[in-house]
Amino acid sequence: MVSEFGSGEYAKLARLCQPMAMRFMPTLTEQILARAAGKSQVAPGEIVVIEPDVILSHDNSAAIADIFAQLPHKRVKYPERLAITLDHAAPPPRPKHARNHAKIREFARVQGIKQFYEVGRGICHQVLCEEGIVGPGMTLLGADSHSPHYGWLGAFGAGIGRSEVAALWATGQLWLRVPETLRINLAGSLRRGVTSKDLALALIGELGADGAAYMAVEFAGESLANMTADSRAALTNMMAEMGAKSACMPPDDTTWRWLGDALARARPQDGQQRLELFAANALYPAADAQVAREHTIDLSEVEPLVACPHATDNVLPLSEVAGRRVDVGFIGTCTNGRLEDLAAAAAIVSGRKLRRRLLVIPASSLALRDAAEAGYLTTLLEAGAVIGTPGCGPCMGISMGVLAPGEVCISSANRNFRGRMGEPSAEIYLANPAVVAASCVAGELTHPADL
Amino acid sequence: MTKTIHRVWKYGDNINTDVIFPGKYTYTINHDPAQLARHALEDLDPAFAAQAQTGDVIVAGRNFGNGSSREQAVTCLVQAGLRAVIAHSFARIYFRNAINNGLLAIECPPVVDCVETGETLAIDTTAHEIHADGRVFAFAPLPVAVQAILDAGGIVPWLSAQV
Numbered sequence: 001m002v003s004e005f006g007s008g009e010y011a012k013l014a015r016l017c018q019p020m021a022m023r024f025m026p027t028l029t030e031q032i033l034a035r036a037a038g039k040s041q042v043a044p045g046e047i048v049v050i051e052p053d054v055i056l057s058h059d060n061s062a063a064i065a066d067i068f069a070q071l072p073h074k075r076v077k078y079p080e081r082l083a084i085t086l087d088h089a090a091p092p093p094r095p096k097h098a099r100n101h102a103k104i105r106e107f108a109r110v111q112g113i114k115q116f117y118e119v120g121r122g123i124c125h126q127v128l129c130e131e132g133i134v135g136p137g138m139t140l141l142g143a144d145s146h147s148p149h150y151g152w153l154g155a156f157g158a159g160i161g162r163s164e165v166a167a168l169w170a171t172g173q174l175w176l177r178v179p180e181t182l183r184i185n186l187a188g189s190l191r192r193g194v195t196s197k198d199l200a201l202a203l204i205g206e207l208g209a210d211g212a213a214y215m216a217v218e219f220a221g222e223s224l225a226n227m228t229a230d231s232r233a234a235l236t237n238m239m240a241e242m243g244a245k246s247a248c249m250p251p252d253d254t255t256w257r258w259l260g261d262a263l264a265r266a267r268p269q270d271g272q273q274r275l276e277l278f279a280a281n282a283l284y285p286a287a288d289a290q291v292a293r294e295h296t297i298d299l300s301e302v303e304p305l306v307a308c309p310h311a312t313d314n315v316l317p318l319s320e321v322a323g324r325r326v327d328v329g330f331i332g333t334c335t336n337g338r339l340e341d342l343a344a345a346a347a348i349v350s351g352r353k354l355r356r357r358l359l360v361i362p363a364s365s366l367a368l369r370d371a372a373e374a375g376y377l378t379t380l381l382e383a384g385a386v387i388g389t390p391g392c393g394p395c396m397g398i399s400m401g402v403l404a405p406g407e408v409c410i411s412s413a414n415r416n417f418r419g420r421m422g423e424p425s426a427e428i429y430l431a432n433p434a435v436v437a438a439s440c441v442a443g444e445l446t447h448p449a450d451l
Numbered sequence: 452m453t454k455t456i457h458r459v460w461k462y463g464d465n466i467n468t469d470v471i472f473p474g475k476y477t478y479t480i481n482h483d484p485a486q487l488a489r490h491a492l493e494d495l496d497p498a499f500a501a502q503a504q505t506g507d508v509i510v511a512g513r514n515f516g517n518g519s520s521r522e523q524a525v526t527c528l529v530q531a532g533l534r535a536v537i538a539h540s541f542a543r544i545y546f547r548n549a550i551n552n553g554l555l556a557i558e559c560p561p562v563v564d565c566v567e568t569g570e571t572l573a574i575d576t577t578a579h580e581i582h583a584d585g586r587v588f589a590f591a592p593l594p595v596a597v598q599a600i601l602d603a604g605g606i607v608p609w610l611s612a613q614v
């Protein structure tokens with residue numbers, strides 16, 4: 001190619017040094033994807049090929065292994081990048097699920113997958129954070145739609161299907177379209193009794209189930225500093241219900257403190273080194289990053305909300321639906337099954353008796369242990385709650401606690417689609433954990449303050 | 452000849468993966484064609500699995516396939532004989548899963564209001580047009596690299612051919 005610089009080596013260098021006809025104020029997502037794609041910058045709409053740092057799969061790994069077996073590749077390209085949890089049908093409710101688990105164990109053994117987590121360790125998204133597998137600036141592609149979860153750590157996470165995970169196992173690479181960004185500015189602070197779950201429902205209710213379709217959500221604003229780690233995770237997790245490809249926020253003191261604790265516990269040998277690696281890898285959005293859309297929400301105006309059957313964007317104020325019938329409650333899942341959520345539930349039921357069944361399933365064995373140590377489990381048990389093995393529980397209608405025909409469930413999960421908890425005639429309401437607990441105490445949809 | 456005629460099944464907005472293929476089967480029905488086809492749209496329209504014919508298409512509203520990443524929500528429709536889903540828009544994982552299994556996923560909002568269940572339309576994959584209700588609607592072609600995966604019949608045959 002001949003340019004004004006001639007056609008020699010110098011010309012190539014000169015071309016590389018020319019400012020590209022692109023903007024220089026990239027979002028956090030664009031910076032992460034540019035680095036992952038080995039480019040200086042990327043623009044929304046561009047197709048890039050990345051080699052993700054982490055490739056996530058769970059109980060679906062058995063089916064993915066079947067697809068992988070159809071490929072000519074015999075070995076997984078980067079076994080150290082795979083992370084597999086047994087969580088969705090765990091403990092296995094039927095022989096077929098147990099066979100899946102056995103097959104996955106064997107696959108992990110044969111392929112040398114070290115980041116393998118057994119039944120009872122917990123839900124994939126919680127476990128990968130606790131184990132220090134994902135950190136700021138990293139990329140994760142997962143065979144799970146709630147993979148935007150990892151954005152609370154300042155990472156890029158996106159969900160893909162089984163065939164693409166098989167392709168990733170084989171080649172380590174996948175194409176991605178660089179998403180446009182929706183920046184959500186958080187102003188003010190949440191009132192007492194209002195949680196990040198309510199904030200997520202407020203956004204989904206306002207913007208719709210496809211309000212961020214194909215987009216990267218980036219949270220911004222000083223209010224973030226006041227949000228706990230557990231609350232952040234619930235927020236980025238729920239953005240899947242707005243159609244987001246990914247959802248993230250810049251790491252701050254809370255992120256680093258949480259990661260420091262997690263790494264010290266999970267990796268006593270090299271936790272400090274890994275924390276330093278995370279710090280070196282962290283990226284932050286440009287101060288005036290240009291985005292396709294912007295939305296500002298005043299947190300002080302958010303009230304306790306409920307997503308009514310059978311859509312996540314069918315959101316109403318709790319005050320409007322209070323008094324509706326409830327048969328059973330469920331506190332758990334990758335959205336609201338963490339220690340903070342179990343603490344909130346325990347505070348509500350403390351000294352009270354439940355009028356309705358309440359199933360509590362901690363998101364991980366660590367959340368379970370910490371809840372036991374803090375006395376939350378005792379409180380919950382004394383009130384009449386049932387505690388389940390860490391994992392997804394009845395969230396997707398497979399194990400422990402699926403609903404009967406016509407039953408009404410109040411749940412701290414992320415999805416209330418028809419049939420989601422196994423029975424198409426059942427109804428699911430989504431709310432924050434305190435509302436779930438209060439509703440099980442009262443026997444109907446109830447605001448905790450009204451108990 | 453790339454123009455083909457198809458019978459329509461028409462549905463609304465936000466047809467999620469739980470009603471396309473219920474989560475309770477996610478780890479027990481994986482690849483069996485007959486079982487996949489039998490449960491297609493089970494919690495939305497029982498008539499579909501009973502009456503769908505090879506070459507049929509679904510026409511739907513916004514955000515088709517939102518929710519889970521489960522790929523059976525695509526393969527159950529493929530096994531039921533479906534050729535394409537034409538929608539106002541797709542959830543992104545569903546869109547990728549469709550390409551990866553050779554199912555045409557066409558975003559073409561104006562078609563959605565022009566056809567009803569039982570009517571027919573024509574798809575011209577070369578000209579990137581849909582003919583329906585006596586009118587012609589254009590749709591955007593896929594990026595070349597992505598079209599190659601679809602043309603190969605999905606990511607498994609595509610990747611196998613690369614080696």
Ligand code: SF4
Nearest residue numbers: 123333334392395396
């Ligand atoms: S808890 Fe529910 S939403 Fe989260 S990973 Fe498990 S099945 Fe999916």
